[in-house]
Amino acid sequence: MVDQFDERKVNQVVDEGKGYELPLLLFAGFRTLIDRLNTRLAAEGHPELRPAHGFAMQAVAAGGPAGATASDIGRRLGVSKQAAGKTVDRLLAVGYAERADDPADARRKLVRLTPHGLDALARHAAIFDELRAEWAAVLGAERVRDLETALKTVVPPETAYRLDATSWLGGA
Template identity: 75%
Template sequence: MDNVVDENKVNQVVESAKGQTAGYELPLLLFAGFRTLIDRLHAELARQGHPDLRPAYGFAMQAVGTGRDGATASEIGRRLGVTKQAAGKTVDRLVAVGYAERTDDPADARRKRVRLTAHGLDALARSAAVFDALRTEWSRALGPDRLHDLEDALRTVVPPEAIRLDAANWLGGSGA
């Protein structure tokens, strides 16, 4: 496969040799699989009453957590690998669309804590259910053994510490 640009398609991958897989195809397929799952998730969440939810919000809501204590903007920024200011902007948007709220920090009057609202918790619960349904679809399409083998193979090559929320740095966001 070769990566080519033509006037109709911006970044098209074309087959160059039968039976050969170019090294760059693996990350493209992994990213396309991720993107397919995330796009389908958000389409379904929109149908279920969460049309304002964006992929970045899901990462941020995971960084806030589901506990009563929530998190500070600094903690959210650290968990996401972004600055406190960038985290604050995301929190502002989550508050504006009703997924989070700011509360006083009982331990420090100078700080605010961010907690998920009932609407935010509902979005996370629905996200989990949709991901389960999408995994079931993949299992039907691939067969349960092949899907398990795929997941197991990825666990073998992906170090556990690489599974984290701070995607912003390698996607071009502002780092901490």
């Protein structure tokens, strides 16, 4: 027999443990940083960039000067080749990336960042450094370092940069 819903029991469980707050606070911190980053990027001449674009450009840049394939980008982001391809198509459309032939394999196309994309990526890095410094000014540099160290301890290295959030938020 199923117990009747008892709001007091639910409230007691919620009040006793605040474990649910940790993922919410981590996500809210992430969103705060990314939202502030994109506001700054828009003000600095990159209004068409969206959060996924910065991560995709990092995945492209990880391929080195020659570029990266859509499969490489997808693997680095933890998304399908098709999902990576959609993001790459948008980067191409707004001038942040270009396609090039792979000199090692004529059947493959590489994606490279354009000067506009490289500028955006450099601004990403500088703004993230400034945002981190702002957090350090509020929390203290040692606390921010401790937070980063602690997260590196509990986050498996192979998943640290995966962005396949849609797969665990109910999307495709």
